[in-house]
Amino acid sequence: MTCSSVQVQPYLLEALEEKFTLHKLDTTTEPDKAARFLRTHRDSIRAVVGTAFVGADAELIDQLPNLEIVSSYSVGVDKIDLAKCKEKGIRVTNCPDVSTDDVADLALGLMLAVSRRLCPIDRYVRSGLWSKLDFFSKQFSGKTVGIIGPGNIGMAIAKRAEAFGCPISYFSRSQKPACINYNYCPTVVDLAANCDILVVACALTPDTRHIINRDVIDALGPEGVLVNIGRGPHVDEAELVSALLEGRLGGAGLDVFQDEPNVPEELFKLDNVVLMPHVGSATVEARKAMADLVVGNLEAHFLNKPLLTPVV
Numbered sequence: 001m002t003c004s005s006v007q008v009q010p011y012l013l014e015a016l017e018e019k020f021t022l023h024k025l026d027t028t029t030e031p032d033k034a035a036r037f038l039r040t041h042r043d044s045i046r047a048v049v050g051t052a053f054v055g056a057d058a059e060l061i062d063q064l065p066n067l068e069i070v071s072s073y074s075v076g077v078d079k080i081d082l083a084k085c086k087e088k089g090i091r092v093t094n095c096p097d098v099s100t101d102d103v104a105d106l107a108l109g110l111m112l113a114v115s116r117r118l119c120p121i122d123r124y125v126r127s128g129l130w131s132k133l134d135f136f137s138k139q140f141s142g143k144t145v146g147i148i149g150p151g152n153i154g155m156a157i158a159k160r161a162e163a164f165g166c167p168i169s170y171f172s173r174s175q176k177p178a179c180i181n182y183n184y185c186p187t188v189v190d191l192a193a194n195c196d197i198l199v200v201a202c203a204l205t206p207d208t209r210h211i212i213n214r215d216v217i218d219a220l221g222p223e224g225v226l227v228n229i230g231r232g233p234h235v236d237e238a239e240l241v242s243a244l245l246e247g248r249l250g251g252a253g254l255d256v257f258q259d260e261p262n263v264p265e266e267l268f269k270l271d272n273v274v275l276m277p278h279v280g281s282a283t284v285e286a287r288k289a290m291a292d293l294v295v296g297n298l299e300a301h302f303l304n305k306p307l308l309t310p311v312v
């Protein structure tokens, strides 16, 4: 089995080591080392454990002739070549549901942090500027929240925002019966034009890449806030950065970036932006439950039992 060890809890590594023969592919080291690793282990590897950052692309899959399953320590499976897995009969599992509350909590945290300017005001206090600080911020309660992708996470965000008295609008390809109390917008531009805070909560697919483009940003406007807890490539980052620098967008709360771990440096000097290092699901509780699913899926596969959370 191979495991990308970036951002993996010791708990998961220990469980994998106890139950399987684990080879750790450290993707942060030089490419030569990774190539050597694959040459050494390619024939014995029957399972890959991926993460939200490193999955199994066509190149990796092609190098592993005996690969049977990719068990991802993530909800999103955008780093796995699903078509290739289907074609080769390789099973794929992910970790749905167990981090929904934590990701939704972080989305609300980002909305509150940007609206109430929590980070810059905290910095003023720490630097002894209590009496001089500009402490005014914008109300969050009652603001219209627009959700792109009313799936499990999107609905958990909506439910929390409703408790703050926020009317909810949403965009998805079709109207959802579960969203009967929410306002449906048939396009993302329409949604952006009709909300104060726009949240990206959909899966990353070829259709949703750059779903936040210049037109959407302009429709959200200089008072609008963008929150992204989805994936970096959902947003045209160059457009986002210029809109923020030019004051065409009111603010942003970002947990994900186009080229992680690289964050556009221009954002560092902006007080209306809150930056997180892709940690939506990174609570001890959620990551433990995710680790249990990764191991449970692998055990089920090797015992010929039904997978717990199959994707393919």
Ligand SMILES: O=CC(=O)O
Pocket: 052, 073, 074, 075, 076, 077, 099, 280, 281
């Ligand atoms: O981004 C995190 C995940 O997909 O679990």
